[in-house]
Structure formats: structure tokens, C-alpha cells
Amino acid sequence: MTRLTIALTAVLALALSIGVFRITYQVDELEKQLHSLNNEILDEQETIHILKAEWSYLNDPSRLESLAKRYLDLEEMRGEQLVTFDSLNNPAALPPDPNTTPAKLEQ
């Protein structure tokens, strides 16, 4: 009886200490991972910050304007191109558009 108890206790102690060691190492490993992930996040955030500045630089209105003039077949928006919902009921009030013919609904 006593022997059995001692043996059991010893086994339990061994198992527990192995378990504790394993968990300690696992936690250490996870902490290292966390640290490097946090560093990566910081790096990414810095990159995002720089990219945001670049995005703003690339979206400079005068730059966009010159690019649009060079590559796009678009004109500056004119006031008459703004339409309200109410005027949609009244086709006469809509600006004339020679390029499009009213599309027919296919049945």
C-alpha cells in the first residue's frame, strides 16, 4: 500500500514536471512568435503608412487631370450633366446625349 502510494506519487510528480516543462517551453516559443509577429505588424503598418502617402501623392488632382487628358477620352464634368431623380420622369429636362440611343428591353 505504502509502496504503491510512493510509486504513484513519483510517477505523478514526474509526469507533472514534464508537463510543466513542456508548457513552459511552449509558452516561450509562443512568446517569441508573438514578438516576431508584432514586429512584422509594425513593419507592415509602416509600409501601409508610406503607401498611403504615396497614394495621396499619386492622387494629386493636377496629376490626375493631366493623366486623364492624355489617356482617357473624357471631358471635364459640366453642370448640365447633373440630374435629379425628379427630372428622370421628364425626359425633356435631361441633357441630350447624341452618342447613345435608348436601349430596348429584350423580351
Added chain:
Amino acid sequence: MELRGAKIKQQRNKRAIETGHNRTMVAGAVFAVLFMVLAARVVDLSLFNGHQEPRLVKVETSTEIETTRANILDRNGTLIATSLPTDSLFVDSKAFMATGEDATMTARKLASILPELSLNKAAEKLTSGRRFEYLVRNLTPEQKYQVNLLGIPGLHFQREERRTYPHGPLVAHVLGYTDVDGRGISGVEKSFDQQLLGPDGNLQLSIDVRVQSVVRAALMETIEEFKAIGGAGLVMDIETGELLALVSLPDFDPNDTSTVKGDAGFNRATKGVYEMGSIFKLLNTAMALDAGVVTLRDKFDATKPLKIGRFRINDFHGKKRVLTVPEVLVFSSNIGSAQIALEAGTDLQREYLGRFGLLNTASIEIPEVGAPLLPGNWRKANTMTISYGHGIAVSPLQLTSAIGAVANGGILRQPTLLKTNEADRLPGHRVISEKTSEVMRKLMRLVVLQGSGKNADSKFYRVGGKTGTADKQEGGRYNRRARISSFAGVFPMDNPKYAILAMVDEPVGIKRTFGYATAGWVAAPIAKKIVDRIGPMLGLQPSSGDEQLYQPGDPLFIKVKG
């Protein structure tokens, strides 16, 4: 005896066992209870999550990168100023000299990568013996890579931050700039230095970079065409006082502080004060109508020049006839305006100009503000000239908010460069009555329809306003060749939302304008360009319906011929 002894012994043993048993039971029960409590706690923690996660003593944070200076955004959230990490190259001269490398050779190698490095200075710094000496600050990543590739010992990089303005000179005069250590030197960067350095100090301006860009481009084009020395342009929301655009030309690139030189660093829109000429007739008319000094039907004789002391007041394109009050404004008659001002008197004029905020220094969130120049002794002659904008110099910013007050129902709004929300908006001051403002709107529209502001009229949005051409004073005398041409107006007239001011400094007449450099030719078309472009941008519905034409007999009827 022995038997008895054994019996007693047996009984004693039995008692002892019973006591032991009881004690074990009690101890067991206590432990059982304790274990139960523990078990319950475990169940509570794991299953019911009754308490928060345990707090670590040291939590690793990765929420935000630390920048020493916060961002500045425009009203739509576009980034217009930010701090980017860069590297500065410095030399540890002791370590460099210990390797015995040749300083001049090294300097030459470095200069081939870093063109701003001076050879002599670099060689000197390399052999100075100091442990820290900046060579070049704020390198590009490419330059850093190349310097590293050289593999010179003793050269190190220090992480720094550099203030960057992605839109370059576009918002220069509003933002200002910072020195190499990131301290604000002018503009918003200076006035909000403390906030920008604090945590979460992001700043959102009322400026709209799209509107700003349109205003700047239109102004720049005109300045080039008329060979002017500069100009200013403002767009203001007249309901809130928010400035959507504030341009002063010439400007500078805040990324490169060496461009802030002389005139380029001078903010004409807020710091410069100018005699704005006939635009003041709007204020003069508004004053006289509001105080009830004149009515729309009153007439003034503009057949001959007015004489006061040694002054002679004349009209630029005189009609040489009797003019009604609306006609005085539409034909921009100095003679008529001076007579209206005389009817009102000096005290009334000063009171109203004070109400319009033209006698005090404007308040705006940048340090560059100019105080108006007023006559020291406000005499009758001053009253007469001020009625048409001479003898008083105000900043374009002041005039914009005054014109806004004329058109928005009579409330003067505090101009601001910060995006405001309804809650913390300052209440305005009433300057003129709502009724006067309504009449003034009609008059402003008439000037553009029939007067000198014709070139300001947009096809889609009704514009109202007034032109002003004033000769510049030089050493106390007026120079007939140097003038300020400006236009101040509001749009759309059916429901005025925005005030516009365009001012061009010293335009020179050209062939296309038959040699004229007056405001009708120079400044009014700028306003038209701006309105045409920003109307759709700001989502304004084009003006619709026919405009009311005034018939003879209506006080607002303008007799154009004769």
C-alpha cells in the same frame, strides 16, 4: 488479571481508533469542501468565463507605429501632410580613422551617391575625431542601399522622420512647413504644433484639395497670361465659414524649404492687405440700404466729377447721367457711391465696416494674418473714397467673409480652416437684415448680368458679385500702371452657398483684352472657371428655370443704353 488488563487495553485501543477515525473524517470533510470550492472556481473560470482573461504584466502592443508628428487631412480625408521614416547618415570619425581609410577618396565615393554632399566639408567631418557628425540627412532608400554597398566602416544610419507633403505646393500657404527637426515654422504646422506633437493629434482641415487644385490652376493660368506678379483665390462656405480653398501665388514646395524665398513665402490671401476697389461698393450699397439712408428708387447725379478739396472723384466709364442706386452699383459709379456714402455719413460707414469685420485683424488658424490699413483721421474725403474701396486696405480673406455675409442672409461667419461640425460651430453676428441681403443678392446678380462682371457668369450656375480694379499705392502715390484686379462673388444665386474671391496682383493688359487689365477682363473669368469646375464637384444642382427680368418701372430695372 491478565484478561481484565487485555480488555481494558482493547477498549482503549478502540477509543483511540474511533478518535482517529473522527479526526480523519473532519479533516477529509474540510479538504473535500476546499476542493469543491476549487473545482467550482475552475468550472466558473473555464466554462462560464466569469472573469476577464488574466492580464499580463507586460502586454506587447503593436497597435500604432509611433510617429512624432501627426497627420493632416483635408475635408475628405485625403492625406496632405504626414511624417515618413527616413535615415540620416552620420559618421563616427574615431572608428573611421581607426581603419586608416583615405578621407578624400571616401568623400568622393559618397558624393557620387549623395550629390548634396560637399567634398571639402565631408572630408573634414570624416577626420574631425568626433563620435557623431551628420553627413547627410534624410536619405532615400536607394541612397541608403548604395551607401551600405560601399561598406565603409564608421558610417552609420540614424532613424529619423521627415515631414512629407504629398501634394507639393498645392496647399503650401495653408499648411506652412517644418524645419529639419520637425518643428512647425509657418501655417497650420506652426499654429497647431502642440496638437500635432501630442498623441492622436490628427488634424482635419476644411480645405478640399480638389477645389484647391481648381482654384490654383485657374489663378496660375491667368497670372501667366497677364504676366502678373501674384494672386490670391479663396472659396468659402458662407453658411459655416469653412474655407474650401485658400490659394496664394507664387507659392513654394513645403517639401523643399529652400523654395521658401521672398515673395513665394508671402501669403497674399491672409497676410497681404490691398485696396480692393469697387468691390467695396457692394458693402457701401448694403450699408445705405440696410440703414435706410437710401432706397432703390433714389437717384444720384453722375454727370460731372465730384470735387472735394484737392481730390476729384471721377468714373472710369462714366454714363454721364443721373443714376438710380442699382445703376450706381451695376455701372460701378464712383461719383454715385461717394454721394451715397455722404448721405450715410462717416460714423455710419465706420460702424458698418466694423460690423463686416473689416476694421479688425481677421482671425484665422494660421499665424500669417495682416492687419487692415485704415485712415488715421477718418475725414469726409476718406468716407467718399472708401465707398469705392480706396483709402482702406483689407486682406482678401476679410473681404471674402464680408461678401459672404452680404449674401447669406446677413450673418457674418468666422472664417475657419478646420472642418467643423454643427455642434462646435460659432454663431455668427448679424450685420445686415435678411431683407437687405435678399436685395443685395439681386443686385449682385445684376452686376454679373449687365455690369462689369459679365465674364464671371457660368452657363450652369448663376453667379453674382462685383469686380474691383484699384491702382496700387507706391510711396504714397497711386501708380497708374500697377493695379490689383479682383472679383468677389457668390454662387449659385438661387440659393447662395459659396463665396469666391479671385485677386490678381499687377496684371498687364494683352492683345486679347485690347490692352485692358481691369477686373472684368482678368479676375471675373477666373471666377467663371472656378464655378464651372467646382459646381459639379460639390454636387450642386445647376440653376434651372428662367430668370426674372426686370421691366421698366421696377427699381431694379437697369437702363443699359444712354
